[in-house]
Amino acid sequence: MNRPHRAHPAWWAFAVHRASGLALTLFVPLHFWALGTAIDGEAALDGMLRWTDNALVKFAETGLVVLLAAHMAGGVRLLAVEFLPWSDRQKTAVAASAGVAIAAGLLFLFNVTAA
Amino acid sequence: MADTIDARIWRGGADGRFETFSVPRRASQTVLDVVTYIQRKLDPTLSYRFACRVGMCGSCAMTVNGKPRWTCRTHVARLEDGPLTVEPLRNLPRIKDLAADMAPFFDKWAKAGGRFVPSTDAEADFAIVEPASAERRAADAGIECIGCAVCYSACDLVSWNPDYLGPAALNRAWTLVNDVRDAGNADRLDAVAGDAGCHACHSQQSCREHCPKSLNPTASIAGLKRATLRAAWKGGP
């Protein structure tokens, strides 16, 4: 396969945007289902929340926060590409959106483990 | 550095194979020089395409070490180490050896409304287009395209969506959208809108990354996205 044409930041940003978008699309119905347990009352919602208390789920949640922040920051970058006058600082914009995603993940880990 | 280059050259059509040639290394040697040496000294049956040799005609683009490049201005000494691999351009049918069929590429220029539509007859006086006007600057930014198909070959959307018009044809359409003398924009915006047109672009920017003339089709396509959205919102003719 000829892949070297993809070896640049904007292509990798596309790959992250597509993968995170797909993952979030698959997660959203699960999220709605979990929150929908509140229809059956507080106890039902609490039962679902206690299930999320283990470390494995917290790890997965951190991943989701990173994906959400990456998709948001990358999306803002794309809106700027499409609707604002061209900027030659594309690599900086890609790096900044990656920074936002990593920062969100670290903050979540910090807060979720704080007593 | 070895005094010869191991050149892996694509032979045959779609189901061909690589053939390795040993070519003497020279100062300021381009990839086109290597290919030409093989054809003149080692195997006269090698097919490839070139004309001007100085980066103006856009006919010698090939896939060099996996990336689309203009071979006449790609110096071997400035490439990655290791064997030199040369193939025809991606995303186009392979005719024979290094020659790709350019017909689908240029057909899409026509499909994208790439033809100038005059708004006055031949008797009219010269049109005056201010060099500093926004339209003129937008057209100027994309006008130096040499039609080499490097961007078309670099674009994943062309591979994933065979109907996609591609960066060069859309860049051409954008220069005409900004040409104040042109009268064809209603049909042109219609032709470049939608899933096979500018809205297929995901701003991967491989076109901009590889364009040998340092043009920016991504920005041109973004301009078309906005212009078509305005037209679609209004309803249009």
Add this chain to the structure above:
Amino acid sequence: MKLRARAETLLWGAQRASAAVLAVCVLAHLATILYAVRGGLTAAEILSRTRGSFALAFFYGLFVLAVAVHAPVGLRAILRETFGWRGVPLDLGTAAFAGFLVWFGWRAVAGLFA
């Protein structure tokens, strides 16, 4: 403009417009998440915030609507480009997915509000 080109262009515009709405919603959502997870989540804590709050019901209702516009258009592009799906079944399938997201999302919002 021809109908097909116009429809696809407006669909693209709807995805970008919903993206702009989502950028604001997600920023607020991330801030809420980071604040709320401190000390663990309980149903009582969540419901005390959301029950009877018209402002939050409106915010999450709008959030769901923007997701229901944004995600199916993106999914449609992936199904076209990666799996080669085209035509009416693709359009109807992704439209049905949009309808499902609105119903399922608003149902969850109602559960937290009521």
